[in-house]
Structures are given as C-alpha cells and as structure tokens.
Amino acid sequence: MKKTLTLTAVLLLSLAFYGYSQELRTIKGSITDGNAPLNDVQVLVRGGASSTFTDEEGKYEIQAETGDMLEYRYAGMKTYKVPVQDVTRFLNLIMVPDIQELQEVTVTSSRRKSQQQLAMEYRFNPKLINTYFGVIDAERAYGRVQMLSEDDINPIGLCILDVIRNRFTGVRTLGTCATGGSVVFRGVGSIGNPRVAIFDVDGQIFRDAPTWLDVTLIKRMALISSVAYTTRYGAIGSGGVIVINTVNGYQGDPTIKDLARLRNNYLEGPVLDENDLQAAQPEYLIALQNSNNQQEARVIFDQYQSRYSASPYFYLDAYRYFYDQEGGRGFADDILRSRKELFTENAVLLKALAFTYQEQGRYKEALELFKDIFILRPHYSQSYMDLAVAYRDADKPARAAGIYARYKYLVDIGFLLESEAFAKVVQHESDNLLQLEADAVGADASKIATDLFVQESTRMVFEWNDSEAEFELQFVNPEGQYYTWKHTFADNEERILEEKETGYSVLEYVLDDSLPGAWNININYLGNKSITPTYLKATIYDNYGTPNQRKRVKTFKLRLKSKNQQLMSLVKAGNSQIR
Structure with missing residues (x-):
C-alpha cells in the first residue's frame, strides 16, 4: 500500500502511539563462558518479579516486555545488563570473569x-x-x-x-x-x-x-x-x-586524528579477504554464484526456497544476488514483494534492507523503510538521524533539516535521552547539511560553525542494524600501526549501555590524511546474542564539508565470528577499493 502520510503526520502518530506496543513475551537463550554451558546463572527482570536460573545446558526462559532490563548474574563473572527491545526473542551470552579495579580517591x-x-x-x-x-x-x-x-x-x-x-x-x-x-x-x-x-x-x-x-x-x-x-x-x-x-x-581538542600513531601496535597475524570468506557463505549463495546464467540461477533459487522459506536473510541474499545480475532487477524486487511479511514490523530487518537500498542508490525506497522504522521506534535517537539522512539522499534537504531540528527539540524537552557521543555525530551531519545545502534549507552557510576536526577530512560513519552486535573495528594506517575500537560489553560496558538506553548504533572515525598510502579497515565480528547475521553500513566521505565532498556507501553482512576480516582498503583517503 502506497504511503500518503506527511512528515508531520509520521511524527505525530509515532509519538502518540509510543508506549502502547509493550507486551509480555518469552525470552529464550543459553549462557556459556566461551567453552562450556554455565549452570545456575540467575536471569532476572530488574525491578520486577520475574527471575529464573539456567539449567545444566545453560539454557533459560523468562517472561519480559519491551523496555525491561534483564540482568545476568553469576559468581565471579561480570554482571550483564541487556534491555529488552521490540525485536528481542533470543539472547545468548558469553560471560567473562569480573576483574575489579580499585577505586582511587x-x-x-x-x-x-x-x-x-x-x-x-x-x-x-x-x-x-x-x-x-x-x-x-x-x-x-x-x-x-x-x-x-x-x-x-x-x-x-x-x-x-x-x-x-x-x-x-x-x-x-x-x-x-x-x-x-x-x-x-x-x-x-x-x-x-x-x-x-x-x-x-x-x-x-x-x-x-x-x-x-x-x-x-x-x-x-x-x-x-x-x-x-x-x-x-x-x-x-x-x-x-x-x-x-x-x-x-x-x-580537549586533539591535534592528531590517528589513534594508532600513539601506540606501539603493528598489525600481525592473518586478515581474511574476500576470497577467504567465500567458503563461509551459505550453501544457497555459493550455488547461485556458481550458476551459468540467470535462468539456471532462478531454478536454484526455487530449489532452496522451500527449505529457507521462513528466513528473511535467504530472501535478502537472493535479492542482492539477482539485483546485481544484468536484467535481474525486476525479479529481485519480485522476491522481496513475495515475502514482504517477513520484514514488516521488524526494525532490525527493515534496517538491513534499507542499508542495502542506500548502497544501491535506491534512495526513495530506503526513505520509505526509514519512515516505517521511525514509526516503530520513535524513542530511538538513531531513528531521527536515519530519517534525516534518508530525506537528504532523496533530494529533500529541507525535510532533513526539519528532522534535525525536531531531534534537538525532543532532547531539550526530555522526550529523548541525550548522549554526548551521538550528539556529536548528529551535529556533524546537521552542520554539513546546512553548510552544503544552505540555499535549499534557507540557511546562511557563513554562519555555520563547523568542527575543524572533521572538516576537509576523510570521515567514516559506521552503523549496524542490530544493537546487540559485538565486534572489534580495526583501523590500520599506511605504516602498519593499528587502533582497535572494541564494541563489546566486556570492554566497553558504559558505551554499550548508553547506546541501548539512548537508542543509537553508530560510530564516527576520521582518518589522518597526513599519512599517504593505503589504510585498511578490518573487523572481528563476535556475534549478536543470536544465530542471525548483522548488517554493517559504512559511509565514507572524502573532502568532508567542502564543495568537492564525495560520499560512498557499502554494506557488509557479518556472519563469520572471531576472525579478523578485511572490510575495505582506502588509498590516500581519496581512491578506494572496497570489497
């Protein structure tokens, strides 16, 4: 059904009905220490009456609703806190030892x-x-x-x-x-x-x-x-x-952008490239890629469809495959239309598809999905930035400016929780819009105070569709030194909890353009507490904030765990080769 809702209607409806989607449901999962199941881990709803313990196989079930905070407690292990989201059904955890640091006074x-x-x-x-x-x-x-x-x-x-x-x-x-x-x-x-x-x-x-x-x-x-x-x-x-x-x-204001240069870290050990990852792909995707023509590929798709008919990831993979084939885009769209119900009402799946549309340059289709996500998650800060970026991509900069203004207003009145880390990313996006689209939004570009740290740089924005995803992003400079940003509860608990309480899943990184040569961006994916993949979107801006600004988007499906794998290579922060 074609949407006829205006932007104002979307905002008002989503805010009016927020709070009425909570329902009690069963959350299942298993707990291990990375090697073996953990028995008698206490799982409870903080501030509620629900509580249970894992069995001998480390498995548990508990009743909770959206907005509840689950706590996982086990003697000698770090206590985990996981908010229940609208899509939460399974939560599998690997607990780590709790090493206490003394509080200095x-x-x-x-x-x-x-x-x-x-x-x-x-x-x-x-x-x-x-x-x-x-x-x-x-x-x-x-x-x-x-x-x-x-x-x-x-x-x-x-x-x-x-x-x-x-x-x-x-x-x-x-x-x-x-x-x-x-x-x-x-x-x-x-x-x-x-x-x-x-x-x-x-x-x-x-x-x-x-x-x-x-x-x-x-x-x-x-x-x-x-x-x-x-x-x-x-x-x-x-x-x-x-x-x-x-x-x-x-x-304060750092004078260097490359964190790797401050450390004695030089990359050692193997990094998997695209060829290495081929063998780890699903069987059906390997079969499609080995097909001799599109007719043969459609036969293969039909053969596997009966086995994977309940998997939205099968249809998303098939869509991406056929979309990239000459003359296959119509069939690719038919694949998604035929199983639209698998994606409806699931913000995580909708975002994975929206990321794919953005990579393909299908900005109108991406905008419609981000509207759906916004209605599902009006209390997530990320929803506002996603919608604003989508409006700008769809050549509607004035609408984008309105969304940024609405976000700031809702933070001011306390409807949205404020996050310094996320606010900085939003500020950069908003400033860039007002600076480069000044005429379209009625702004005076000369009065926009841009952040010199990102201005004229190679700016990278990473977003992931599943907030439960844990990974380690590695930035390797041309001299072979690396800096690793760890997005794990064990290493970055405060950040993880803030992301979930505020509702954002984004990281901004600026490359040091003073180092000529090839930068390599790698990732070690650690899972998302379920057996489903995570989709990571990387947006690369060259000459950020200048008339020569260039933007590219690449989406990665993260499935193989605990292996350092290459995402992309950027040469002199201008010309890139991206897998």
Whole structure:
C-alpha cells in the first residue's frame, strides 16, 4: 500500500502511539563462558518479579516486555545488563570473569574526591595524571609523585629517554633512542639487581621505554614510586611506573586524528579477504554464484526456497544476488514483494534492507523503510538521524533539516535521552547539511560553525542494524600501526549501555590524511546474542564539508565470528577499493 502520510503526520502518530506496543513475551537463550554451558546463572527482570536460573545446558526462559532490563548474574563473572527491545526473542551470552579495579580517591584531611570529581577537574588541574587505574592528584597522593605538566614539557632531545634524563631527578636511564632502553628509580631494587620501571601510556602498559612515541604529543608525565600505587600493576610495577598522558588522551581538542600513531601496535597475524570468506557463505549463495546464467540461477533459487522459506536473510541474499545480475532487477524486487511479511514490523530487518537500498542508490525506497522504522521506534535517537539522512539522499534537504531540528527539540524537552557521543555525530551531519545545502534549507552557510576536526577530512560513519552486535573495528594506517575500537560489553560496558538506553548504533572515525598510502579497515565480528547475521553500513566521505565532498556507501553482512576480516582498503583517503 502506497504511503500518503506527511512528515508531520509520521511524527505525530509515532509519538502518540509510543508506549502502547509493550507486551509480555518469552525470552529464550543459553549462557556459556566461551567453552562450556554455565549452570545456575540467575536471569532476572530488574525491578520486577520475574527471575529464573539456567539449567545444566545453560539454557533459560523468562517472561519480559519491551523496555525491561534483564540482568545476568553469576559468581565471579561480570554482571550483564541487556534491555529488552521490540525485536528481542533470543539472547545468548558469553560471560567473562569480573576483574575489579580499585577505586582511587584522593584524601585531603577529611575530604575525599571520587574518580568522577577528579575526571571533571582533569582538564583544568595540571597536577592530575590519568593512570590505567584512574586519576591521581600529584599534590595529594600518597608517597612521592614527580609530575610534569604541559607547560614544563618541551620537545627535548629525540625520544622519551631524553625527556626523563633532562627533566627528572633520582632516576637513571639506560640505553639510547636508537636501540631502546629502560629507566631505573633510585632506591628500588638492589645495586646488582635493579628493577626497571614500566610505562603507562594512555592506559597501555609497556615494559620497554616507548622510544617510538613522538615527545611533542606528550601532555603530562608523572614518575610514581609509591607502593600505594605501583602494587596495583602487580609484580611488573615493582620498579616504579612512568605515566604518560598524550594529547589524544586529553579531553580537549586533539591535534592528531590517528589513534594508532600513539601506540606501539603493528598489525600481525592473518586478515581474511574476500576470497577467504567465500567458503563461509551459505550453501544457497555459493550455488547461485556458481550458476551459468540467470535462468539456471532462478531454478536454484526455487530449489532452496522451500527449505529457507521462513528466513528473511535467504530472501535478502537472493535479492542482492539477482539485483546485481544484468536484467535481474525486476525479479529481485519480485522476491522481496513475495515475502514482504517477513520484514514488516521488524526494525532490525527493515534496517538491513534499507542499508542495502542506500548502497544501491535506491534512495526513495530506503526513505520509505526509514519512515516505517521511525514509526516503530520513535524513542530511538538513531531513528531521527536515519530519517534525516534518508530525506537528504532523496533530494529533500529541507525535510532533513526539519528532522534535525525536531531531534534537538525532543532532547531539550526530555522526550529523548541525550548522549554526548551521538550528539556529536548528529551535529556533524546537521552542520554539513546546512553548510552544503544552505540555499535549499534557507540557511546562511557563513554562519555555520563547523568542527575543524572533521572538516576537509576523510570521515567514516559506521552503523549496524542490530544493537546487540559485538565486534572489534580495526583501523590500520599506511605504516602498519593499528587502533582497535572494541564494541563489546566486556570492554566497553558504559558505551554499550548508553547506546541501548539512548537508542543509537553508530560510530564516527576520521582518518589522518597526513599519512599517504593505503589504510585498511578490518573487523572481528563476535556475534549478536543470536544465530542471525548483522548488517554493517559504512559511509565514507572524502573532502568532508567542502564543495568537492564525495560520499560512498557499502554494506557488509557479518556472519563469520572471531576472525579478523578485511572490510575495505582506502588509498590516500581519496581512491578506494572496497570489497
């Protein structure tokens, strides 16, 4: 049925009926530790009466409704919190050990400052240093802490050994910048068996001196010998700790975009490419790709359809295959029309299809799907950005500007929860629209204050259709150094919970264009608590925010787990080869 609803009607209807879709249903799943099932894991609805335990096979069932928060508790394991969404039916978890970090407080007479207070003061107090275990105040710390603030640090010599040798007393440096070296604190260890200090660089622990670190990137440094702090690092910290905060770790305006250059990480080990992944594809897709002509491919499709008639992913794969074949687009659309009911009312599946339409340049079709998703999820912040981007793609920039304005208004009145991370992405999208589509939306481009961090850059936006998806995105620069962003509950609990409470699934990353050569973007997919695949959309902007801005979209079906696989390669942030 063709939609005749106006934008205003869509907004009003979705907001009016939000809150009436909750219904009690059964959530099923299994819990393991990665190797074997976990028996007696407590599964409960937080704040409710429902509670159960897993059986000997790690399986469970519990009654819950959309909006409930499920908690998974097991002695010695990290407690998991998973919101129940409109599409939640199965939740399979791999629990990890709960390793507690000590909460550091600074004591002044009877006053105690929490880590939250110290973190808030960090950018204004040059005597604060951020360690792997939290923030320390050098003026009030137990024992001796030698501190250098940004005003005291100058690019002395060639490497970190030179800085320590010239700026700190009571220490001895061994080695050279060329061959590497170490640092020994006086009074630590014995003359015949000195204990060398370790380095804590933005939370990364190194035994050897990070002579590879550009000293001009150092924001603050501290030499810590007090056992009150060094014991937290275990035996390797017995020789003292040298803490380094770089400009990237500082919560201000970073002067470098490539996080990999601040770390001694060089890519090792295999990365699967497109050819390696062929064998991991479903049987029916391999059969279609091996067909000799379209007629033969249709016969193969009919043969497999009876087996996979209940799988929307089968039809989505078949649609993509036939759409890419010469003369096959009409049949591809017929495939989706024939099983439209599999996608209806399921925001996760609709988004997977919408991503595919955007990659294919079918912007009108994508817009209609994002309208459906918006009606299903008006309380998700992501719904507003998705709809605005879809309107812009469909050459309706004024409608897009209206959606961004509505989003900001709903955040202001408290209908939508605010997220600093998501707000930054939305701000970049909105500013870009007003800057480049100023005439169409009636804006004065000269008054738009754009973010210089993304302006004229290669900007990448990653979105995933299933909020339960866990993965590790790896950005490898032309020099072979990499930075990994971990989207897992075990490593990034605060971010994961914020995403689900606020309703967004997006990451923004800016490449450092000062490094010529090929960038490789890899991913290690870890699953989505079910047996279904996840769809990841990557939008690449070249020359972002300029009249020469260029946009490309690629969608990836993530199915193979726990294997580092290549997504794309970008050459000099301009010409790309994308699998």
